[in-house]
Amino acid sequence: MSRRNEDYDEYCDPENPRIIKYDDIVEATQRIRPFVANTPIMAAHTQREFGIYIHYKLDFMQKMGSFKERGILNALHLLPADKKKLGVVMASSGNEGVALSYHAAKMNIPVIVILPMSIPIDKMQRCHLFGAKVIVQGTNLQEAQKYARALARDKGLTFINGRDHPHILAGYGSMALEILETTPFVDAVIVPVGSGGLAAATATVVKHLKPSVLIYGVQPEAMPTFFNSLESDEPIQLPLQTNMADAVSVNSVGCNAYATAKPLLDKMLLVKEDWIARAMLHLLEREKFVVEGAGACPLAAIMGNLVPELKCKNVVCILSGGNVDNILLNRCMERGLASExxxxxxxxxxxxxxxxxxxxxxxxxxxxxxxxxxxxxxxxxxxxxxxxxxxxxxxxxxxxxxxxxxxxxxxxxxxxxxxxxxxxxxxxxxxxxxxxxx
Known part of the structure; x- marks a missing residue:
């Protein structure tokens, strides 16, 4: 049986991963720049408190509340005209599905979004609101992706891996170009990590233009998928554990992201639940930012004293998203208060x-x-x-x-x-x- 008739994605093949190139990111940035916000970088109000010159990249200020639309827009613009007419299908844990639903509707591209059963109701409703057909299938993102690939084969649709497609990752890299344009004096960038796409794209740009700048990835201690994959020197899978950083809680890494990021990341960090809650609370109280758990992970690493070597350095923390539902936000705030x-x-x-x-x-x-x-x-x-x-x-x-x-x-x-x-x-x-x- 041909591999193309199996559960196979030619753009995300573990046996032949695609390394993201700097030139791909530059082209993607030029392609999507008219359609995405060049989000500001703001100095933290509490730099003395941490002894680090923290600068926040506010990508939760994108139209759909996260950096995901950078990749989505690049992938949609690169679709051939006939594929756009037929439509696309994507499995999502929330943010990428919302971004796809919004931008595909503006481009008149039919969309089916496959969501796992654990998805917050608010994100599901937003996909509906923007006109996508929503199907709830699977207990986690991996199962939802498998269903989405089968659906794409049966109906002749284009399946896009929203976390590891090369065009998605190239779009993510536009944020790193903005960071270096706005803060050329940066010494380190701390990136939230789930499947690894944002870290891979950021490291590709930064190490190409400024190799001395440190790139640290950070993810929850409860779901150390990328961390353990690097430790094991190969992609691994872990049982899914729910935690407040749901957007980066995945049980497998992206093969393209892993192959790209592995030689470029300087360090991977793991943060505790209480640190994430405290970081979310700090951002809300002191900076007036509503940031989801995944986006708060970079600050959580600083608050957990995991990066003492960055004292007196200029550090950019990527606040990657702000799509947190009200019930979860209240729980996170109370846990942060209890932790302090x-x-x-x-x-x-x-x-x-x-x-x-x-x-x-x-x-x-x-x-x-x-x-x-x-x-x-x-x-x-x-x-x-x-x-x-x-x-x-x-x-x-x-x-x-x-x-x-x-x-x-x-x-x-x-x-x-x-x-x-x-x-x-x-x-x-x-x-x-x-x-x-x-």
Whole structure:
């Protein structure tokens, strides 16, 4: 049986990966420049806080909220006229599907978008809004891609791998050209990594024009697919683990992206969930940017103190997208607050009478804490006393203030209090932790 009759994509062939060339990126940039925003680069308001001269590339300001439309536009413009008339099909985890739906509609190209079942409802609705036919299929992106390739073969449509097609990757590289045009003094660029396309394109441009500039890739510790592939010296697959950086949480790397990026990346970094949440919170509070978890990964690496060698250097952090749904955003903000000790989550048993409950509330308020929310769980008996479990979420000024609340509650309620957020659920937590965590 011919390979072309199997589940085969000639543009993304692991046995014959296509290396992205600098000239391809220059041509793509000229092709798409009239249709994409040359997004600004802004200096961080908190450079002294980190000891690094941070500059944010604000690509979440693209029309569809992410860098993905750079690649989508290049791929659509390179389609032959007959292929445009028949239409395209793409599997997506969200951002690329939204970008494809919007720009294909403007070019009168029929579109089918295959979305995995885990896709946020908001992104699915946006694809519908722009006129795409949406099919939900598969539990992850890889399964959705397999279905999309089969559908393209059956209906004679053009399948575009939205994360690894060479034309997609070439379009991504336009951002790197903008970075070097705007910040020629840059010493390092930190790039969020999922399948690896953006990192591959960025490294191709930067290492061609300024080889001394460092290129660091960063991805969630929960899904270290690209990191582990580099460690293993070959592309690998991992079981999918959900986390707040959903746009870069993929269980396999792009063969073209991997082959292109492998010799060019200076370092790969892994960031914890709490760091991503803190980075999202920081960007919202201090910079007034709403950035999704994937886009916050570069700052998370800095906040996690993974790049001490970049102290006093000019560093560009690519904020790649801002498409985070409201429910997830609220969860991320609360986790960021909890990670910084500004939200304290605990439960405590008190006697089931008005005076005991009032004493608990008075104890909390007298320490300068604000009760964010609370609720009462079922009663239970101990001897002749009736108790209830009060579940509390309190606002504190910071880690030191939060630890003070923990010590106070544990002193007054020595046998019934349990603190849930890290590091407060560790009975060995002591005041010395403040120095370690700062």
């Amino acid at each position: 000790g500004r939200l304290v989550i605990f439960r405590v048993g008190v006697r089931n009478d008005p005076v005991s409950k009032s004493n608990l509330m008075s104890l909390i308020s007298s320490g300068g804490y604000n009760i964010h929310r609370h609720f009462q769980d079922n009663s239970w008996t101990e001897g002749e006393e009736y108790y209830v479990e009060m579940k509390m979420v309190c606002e504190a000024k910071g880690l030191a203030h939060a630890l003070e609340l923990k010590r106070t509650i544990e002193r007054v309620y020595p046998c019934t209090s349990v603190f849930e957020n890290e590091p407060f659920n560790d009975k060995r937590t002591c005041p010395c932790y403040i120095k370690k965590a700062s």
